Structure formats: structure tokens, C-alpha cells
Amino acid sequence: MTAVHQFVPALLPRDATGDHTRALRDALRAEGWDSDIYVEAAHDELSHEATYFEEYPGRARPGDVLLYQLGTSSPVADFLLGRPEPLVLDYHNVTPASFYDGWEAHTADKVALAREQVAALAPRAVLGIADSAFNAAELADLGCPATEVVPILVDLDTTAPAADPDERARLSARHGDATVLLFVGRISPNKSHERLVAALWCYRRLYDPAARLHLVGPAVTPDYAAAVFAYADELGLADAVVHGEGLTAAELAAWYEDADVFVCLSRHEGFCIPLLESMRAGTPIVALDAGAVGETLADAGLLLPTDRPGTVAAAVDRVRRDPHLAGRLATAGRRRLGDFAATTTTARFVEVLGGVAGRAPVPA
Amino acid sequence: MPTSPPTPSSDTPEVPGSSPAAAPDDVAASTPDDVAASTPDAGGVADTTDDVAARVRYLDEVMAEIDAEVRRRRASGDLPAGLEAELDELFLEFSPVGLQGRARLRETLALVDGSAYVDIAVPTASNMAVGAYVKRLIRKGLGWYMNFVVAQIVKFAWSVSRMFHVVVDHIEDLEAAVETHRSPDLPLEVVPTPGAAWWAGAAVDALVGVTDRVLVADCGDGALVDALGAAGLDAYGVDPSDLVLEPALARGLDVRAEGTVAHLEVVAAEALGAVVLTGSVQWLRPNERERLLDLVGTRLAVGGRLVLHSTTPEGWAASVPPVVRDLAPGRPLHAETWEHLLGTRGFAVAAPVRGGTDRSLARVGTGTADADTVNAAIDALNQLLPGPTEYLVVATRER
Numbered sequence: 009m010t011a012v013h014q015f016v017p018a019l020l021p022r023d024a025t026g027d028h029t030r031a032l033r034d035a036l037r038a039e040g041w042d043s044d045i046y047v048e049a050a051h052d053e054l055s056h057e058a059t060y061f062e063e064y065p066g067r068a069r070p071g072d073v074l075l076y077q078l079g080t081s082s083p084v085a086d087f088l089l090g091r092p093e094p095l096v097l098d099y100h101n102v103t104p105a106s107f108y109d110g111w112e113a114h115t116a117d118k119v120a121l122a123r124e125q126v127a128a129l130a131p132r133a134v135l136g137i138a139d140s141a142f143n144a145a146e147l148a149d150l151g152c153p154a155t156e157v158v159p160i161l162v163d164l165d166t167t168a169p170a171a172d173p174d175e176r177a178r179l180s181a182r183h184g185d186a187t188v189l190l191f192v193g194r195i196s197p198n199k200s201h202e203r204l205v206a207a208l209w210c211y212r213r214l215y216d217p218a219a220r221l222h223l224v225g226p227a228v229t230p231d232y233a234a235a236v237f238a239y240a241d242e243l244g245l246a247d248a249v250v251h252g253e254g255l256t257a258a259e260l261a262a263w264y265e266d267a268d269v270f271v272c273l274s275r276h277e278g279f280c281i282p283l284l285e286s287m288r289a290g291t292p293i294v295a296l297d298a299g300a301v302g303e304t305l306a307d308a309g310l311l312l313p314t315d316r317p318g319t320v321a322a323a324v325d326r327v328r329r330d331p332h333l334a335g336r337l338a339t340a341g342r343r344r345l346g347d348f349a350a351t352t353t354t355a356r357f358v359e360v361l362g363g364v365a366g367r368a369p370v371p372a
Numbered sequence: 373m374p375t376s377p378p379t380p381s382s383d384t385p386e387v388p389g390s391s392p393a394a395a396p397d398d399v400a401a402s403t404p405d406d407v408a409a410s411t412p413d414a415g416g417v418a419d420t421t422d423d424v425a426a427r428v429r430y431l432d433e434v435m436a437e438i439d440a441e442v443r444r445r446r447a448s449g450d451l452p453a454g455l456e457a458e459l460d461e462l463f464l465e466f467s468p469v470g471l472q473g474r475a476r477l478r479e480t481l482a483l484v485d486g487s488a489y490v491d492i493a494v495p496t497a498s499n500m501a502v503g504a505y506v507k508r509l510i511r512k513g514l515g516w517y518m519n520f521v522v523a524q525i526v527k528f529a530w531s532v533s534r535m536f537h538v539v540v541d542h543i544e545d546l547e548a549a550v551e552t553h554r555s556p557d558l559p560l561e562v563v564p565t566p567g568a569a570w571w572a573g574a575a576v577d578a579l580v581g582v583t584d585r586v587l588v589a590d591c592g593d594g595a596l597v598d599a600l601g602a603a604g605l606d607a608y609g610v611d612p613s614d615l616v617l618e619p620a621l622a623r624g625l626d627v628r629a630e631g632t633v634a635h636l637e638v639v640a641a642e643a644l645g646a647v648v649l650t651g652s653v654q655w656l657r658p659n660e661r662e663r664l665l666d667l668v669g670t671r672l673a674v675g676g677r678l679v680l681h682s683t684t685p686e687g688w689a690a691s692v693p694p695v696v697r698d699l700a701p702g703r704p705l706h707a708e709t710w711e712h713l714l715g716t717r718g719f720a721v722a723a724p725v726r727g728g729t730d731r732s733l734a735r736v737g738t739g740t741a742d743a744d745t746v747n748a749a750i751d752a753l754n755q756l757l758p759g760p761t762e763y764l765v766v767a768t769r770e771r
């Protein structure tokens with residue numbers, strides 16, 4: 009039986025790549041295909057769903073296709089380079105090392121290694137699947153012979169439950185009528201949190217002195233996070249910049265719904281799932297046009313050509329004082345979200361992988 | 373203004389737009405007519421169809437209004453040009469990226485020194501009286517052991533710290549020695565002023581469509597920053613000379629007294645839409661040139677443009693005083709060399725535009741006697757004289 013087996017460095021719960029990998033496995037199995045997950049490491053919760061990657065050779069069968077979920081460096085990449093089976097890359101992008109220069113040498117080394125592995129794997133692959141045209145262009149530049157754009161599998165109906173009413177009430181009580189800007193994403197230099205703080209400072213100076221910035225996400229680059237919060241403190245924004253971390257899905261939904269505007273000033277994004285989460289919550293989006301952000305957002309938000317604080321502040325103000333615009337953006341967000349429906353994406357994956365595996369493509 | 377990307381049409385049913393009084397959550401409850409009737413300033417596009425062009429046009433109008441608002445705020449003084457630069461500089465105070473050279477070494481050394489002392493006086497406070505007693509007992513009981521171990525750890529840490537101090541002192545001595553071998557600064561008058569140059573128009577043309585910030589290196593009096601701003605680009609400049617920047621500062625331009633390399637070192641990766649290099653790029657030492665190109669290659673976003681103005685070595689030799697020719701730390705390169713250097717760094721390079729001072733001789737009128745003979749001689753001389761020696765290289769970062 010033809011099989012598509014997935015390889016992923018780490019299989020984690022409540023993680024975009026982990027959820028994507030498991031959803032794809034389920035979709036392939038539903039098509040009657042053989043599909044297992046091989047990992048370098050798995051969270052305890054999911055260890056029963058994964059097999060250590062070095063055990064694959066003992067289970068290999070003729071006709072197998074290997075699909076690598078590529079988003080970080082791993083010995084799995086070197087392992088796959090030595091395998092004879094057709095290799096498909098599912099590329100989620102790797103942040104360029106230059107973003108970590110001066111901040112975190114070991115992370116810079118890690119992502120540089122990951123990029124070297126992408127460069128080695130791309131020409132070896134029979135197909136590169138990318139979340140965005142931005143990612144696909146990188147694969148093509150690295151010599152990948154064929155690429156297809158298929159978004160990451162995100163089932164927001166399942167993974168984003170209704171907002172926690174208690175959390176919503178708690179947030180609302182803290183800020184009252186003040187404007188709330190929100191960004192969700194790990195605190196890392198490529199996400200430009202300091203630009204968000206600068207934009208808040210300008211917004212308070214020009215439009216709403218009580219405005220607040222809510223930042224949700226783990227501080228994965230501690231020195232950078234410390235610098236961002238020290239910067240906010242120096243600007244007199246210590247109480248206005250609020251950090252949320254370790255939230256449940258329902259609490260996160262409450263933070264989205266509580267916000268007036270979702271602001272993304274990331275310099276490098278391969279897809280940006282928080283944009284979809286914001287669309288789902290109906291929170292209007294203001295975002296810098298960088299990386300794949302413009303592609304994911306399309307017309308479902310204000311796409312800024314610059315992250316200059318004055319411009320960001322003016323855009324937030326425009327959304328804030330123009331309910332018609334906010335409504336249109338929310339409407340466009342819901343429309344755009346339909347393009348990423350899990351059923352559509354699943355069918356597309358099966359179609360694309362079916363072509364590689366020599367199976368009859370399944371109509372999308 | 374940039375055009376928002378088109379949205380793929382979708383089969384997802386359209387949700388009606390909101391009324392001005394409605395919160396986003398209430399969108400579905402409002403009618404399209406409410407929207408069009410109550411928000412004439414918003415573009416007047418009824419959200420009743422999947423008309424992609426209309427939606428894009430509406431967002432373009434909104435973006436144009438936001439742009440106008442920013443310009444108005446800047447003109448009124450609410451948002452001074454230097455304010456955003458100050459915000460950038462303030463963040464650098466908290467960033468290791470902002471510390472350069474000796475300051476960075478010394479700060480790191482201070483961290484090492486601060487970490488080299490190990491305190492064995494373990495806190496014994498406790499919420500319970502008996503807890504504090506037990507903790508004190510343990511501390512006292514283990515004190516002799518901890519003292520012995522910690523004394524060795526501290527000794528080792530201080531030895532390491534001492535070694536770093538020696539290394540840093542040695543580096544600073546070397547830097548001071550190198551400093552004495554620096555070339556003298558070049559006279560300002562030999563550095564071209566960008567805005568007044570023949571290539572300013574071509575530079576503006578090459579950057580049309582760039583939406584992110586444009587850095588003009590060695591911006592001088594800011595004429596090119598002005599020209600780029602007038603073309604709708606978000607331009608700012610740097611120049612190492614305070615004196616040269618005065619006219620630009622007087623006009624309220626966003627210009628900063630910094631060297632190009634020093635500035636690029638603290639700019640975030642992929643933060644720039646374009647960089648214009650001129651002036652001192654001609655006198656860079658090879659290692660400085662490599663550093664500059666490395667920085668430009670990472671600070672430009674993918675798809676970002678580099679505009680480089682320079683002159684040929686022959687033209688440069690003919691145009692600068694002998695003292696400058698002799699003492700300049702580096703020499704200009706031919707356009708073909710820049711094309712090669714940029715090509716190896718992932719740039720797509722367009723054919724260079726040539727111009728500037730034309731040193732060839734003009735032919736005489738045909739009405740004079742011996743005109744043909746004289747013109748033949750002039751043609752022969754022009755074969756020997758350099759023609760336009762300046763050039764403009766436009767390159768796009770592809771990866």
C-alpha cells in the first residue's frame with residue numbers, strides 16, 4: 009500500500025506544526041492511506057502517536073513517500089538526506105539568523121543550521137509544499153524542483169473555543185474605555201515588539217492617552233523581551249504594556265475579543281496564524297506588509313508600507329474612530345478565513361500528495 | 373500610495389457591513405445601506421458584492437487618508453521628524469545591538485565581574501518561625517563545607533575575569549595602534565552632494581514603488597531625501613558630518629549625524645525598502661566595503677533596492693586633488709566590479725546608468741576654415757579623454 013509518512017523534529021500539543029502534522033495524518037488515513045509520524049522528540053501527551061525517526065528504516069516499504077515538516081534544525085534533516093524514498097518538504101519557514109545578531113548567539117546558530125538544512129534538502133525533494141507563496145519562493149530559490157502553495161492546516165473551530173467570559177470581564181475592568189492594541193506571537197526580534205511599544209507611545213501622545221498594548225506570547229528570546237519591557241518602562245508605559253503568557257485557548261479568545269485592533273509589525277513571518285485567529289474573533293487588523301503577512305491578510309486588514317510609529321498610530325486611530333472601516337475589515341476577515349477552511353486545505357493536501365504518491369488526485 | 377494586494381475571490385457568502393454605531397461583533401446585524409448612507413467619508417463603496425477592485429480601491433483611499441493624517445501631524449509639529457528617530461535611539465540603549473566596539477566589550481566584562489562573586493549567606497527568612505530556625509541550622513552546619521567550595525569557585529571566576537580584562541586591555545591597545553595609522557579625513561568638498569547631482573532623478577525613478585523606508589547614506593544637505601519624499605517615498609538620511617546636515621535639519625528632514633556602517637549596524641534585519649549609497653562609498657577600504665555590503669544585504673528586505681552612485685577610478689583620479697588621490701583609504705571601483713560584488717550577494721543588477729562630467733571636447737562649427745581637420749583632431753583627442761565617468765548601479769535583493 010502506498011504510504012505518506014511524516015517526519016517532524018518535535019511533536020507538541022497546542023502547537024501549530026504539531027496540530028498540522030496530526031490533522032494531516034488523520035486526513036491521509038481517512039483517504040485509506042498508510043501514514044505515521046516519526047519524530048526526534050514528542051511531548052508525553054503525544055508520545056503514543058509518534059515513533060522515533062531512526063526506527064523508520066526497519067518499517068520502510070516500497071512506494072513510501074516521506075514528508076518532512078520543516079521549521080527548525082534537526083538531525084531528522086540529515087537522516088532524510090540519506091534516504092532513497094521520494095521526499096516532500098512541507099516548509100513553514102525559518103527566521104533568518106540576522107534577526108538574532110547581538111541578541112542570542114545560540115538561536116542564531118540554530119536557525120542558521122536550519123537554513124543550511126533547507127538548502128541541502130530543497131534540491132533533493134521531489135516537491136516543496138509551502139504555507140505561502142513567500143515560503144515557496146524561498147524553496148524555489150534553493151533549487152526545489154517543484155513547489156505548491158498549500159496553507160497550514162488550522163481548524164480554528166476546534167482549536168479556538170468561545171472566549172472565556174470571566175477573562176473577558178477581568179480585562180475589560182482593567183482598562184475600561186481605553187483603546188487596546190493586541191499582538192500575539194512569541195517575543196522574538198523578528199516580531200518587532202519594540203516597534204509596537206513605540207507605536208503605542210505615539211498613539212497615546214496623539215490620540216488616546218489611556219491606550220494599552222497587550223502582548224501575548226512566550227518570551228523565547230529573554231534578552232530581547234527584557235529590552236522591550238525596559239524600553240516600555242523608560243517611555244512611561246510600564247502599566248500600559250501588559251504581557252499575557254500561558255493562556256488557555258478560551259482565555260486567548262477573550263484577549264482577542266477584548267482588543268480594539270490587532271497590530272502586527274513583524275519583519276519576518278512565513279504565514280502568521282494569529283492573523284487568522286484575529287479574523288475569527290472579528291478584531292480588525294493593522295499590519296506591516298512584510299514576509300508573508302500581506303499574502304495571508306489579503307484585504308482583510310490595513311496593510312502598512314512602513315512600521316513608523318506615527319503611521320501605525322494613525323492607522324490604529326483610523327480603525328478605532330471609524331466603525332464602518334472596522335466592520336468592513338472584520339467582514340473581510342471572515343471572508344478571508346473561508347479561504348483557509350480546514351476541509352479545503354485538507355483536500356488540497358491530499359490532491360498534491362496524491363500526485364507525488366502516484367495516486368489519483370482527489371478533487372478539491 | 374501602495375496598492376493593497378488583491379484578494380482571491382471566495383465562495384464564502386458575503387457578510388453585510390456594519391453600521392457606524394456597531395461594534396465589529398455586531399457586523400452581521402447591520403445592513404449594507406446603513407454603511408453607505410452613514411459614512412460618506414469612508415469611500416462610499418457599498419459592501420454588497422465581491423467586487424475585489426472596489427474593496428482594494430476603498431482600502432487605498434483609507435491608506436491615502438492615513439498618509440495625509442501623518443503628513444498633517446508632521447507639518448503641525450505634533451509628530452516632529454526627529455521624534456521617531458529618538459524613539460529608535462532610545463531602544464538601542466536597552467539593546468546589545470546598540471552597544472558597539474569598546475562599549476560592548478566593557479559592558480560584557482562588567483557582567484562577568486558581577487557574576488564572579490558567589491554569596492554563601494543563604495537567606496533564612498521563613499513564613500514559619502520553625503522554618504527560619506531550621507534554615508539557620510542547615511546554613512551553620514554546612515557553612516564550613518560551602519565556604520571551602522565557594523572559595524574555589526570564586527577564585528576560578530576571578531581568574532577568568534582577570535584574563536578577560538587582560539584580553540580587552542590588549543585589544544584596546546591594538547585598536548589605539550591601528551587608529552594612529554588611519555588615513556586623514558577627506559576634505560568635505562570632494563564628496564558629491566546627492567540632491568544636486570545628475571543622477572538624483574534616475575535614483576528617484578529607480579525607487580518608485582518602494583513602500584518601506586529608504587535610507588540615503590551620506591545624504592549631505594538632504595536634497596535627495598527631499599526629492600524622494602516629494603515622490604511619495606518614506607526617506608531619511610544619515611551623514612557623519614553635523615555641519616553638512618544643518619540645512620537638512622533646518623528643513624525638518626529626518627536626518628541623523630551617523631556614519632553609514634554604524635547606522636546600519638543598529639537597523640533591524642530586513643527593515644529597509646531601499647538604500648542609496650554615494651559619497652564615502654568611494655573611499656572605503658576593502659574590509660569596510662565588505663562590511664557595508666554585508667549590512668546592506670541583511671538590512672534590506674527581500675525585494676528591496678540598492679542604488680549606488682560612484683565614479684570610475686580614472687574619472688576619480690582626474691577629478692580630485694593629488695592630496696586626496698594619495699591619501700584616500702580606498703579607491704573607487706568600476707561599475708562592472710560592483711555588479712560582480714552585488715551579484716555574488718544575491719542581488720539582481722540592472723545595467724548601469726552612466727553620466728556626470730563629460731570631459732570630451734566639443735567639435736567646432738563646420739563654417740570655419742579647416743573645420744574638418746580640427747574636428748578630426750578633436751575626435752582623436754576624445755578617444756583618449758574619459759567620457760562620462762560617473763555611474764549609477766541599481767540592484768534588487770533577490771534572496
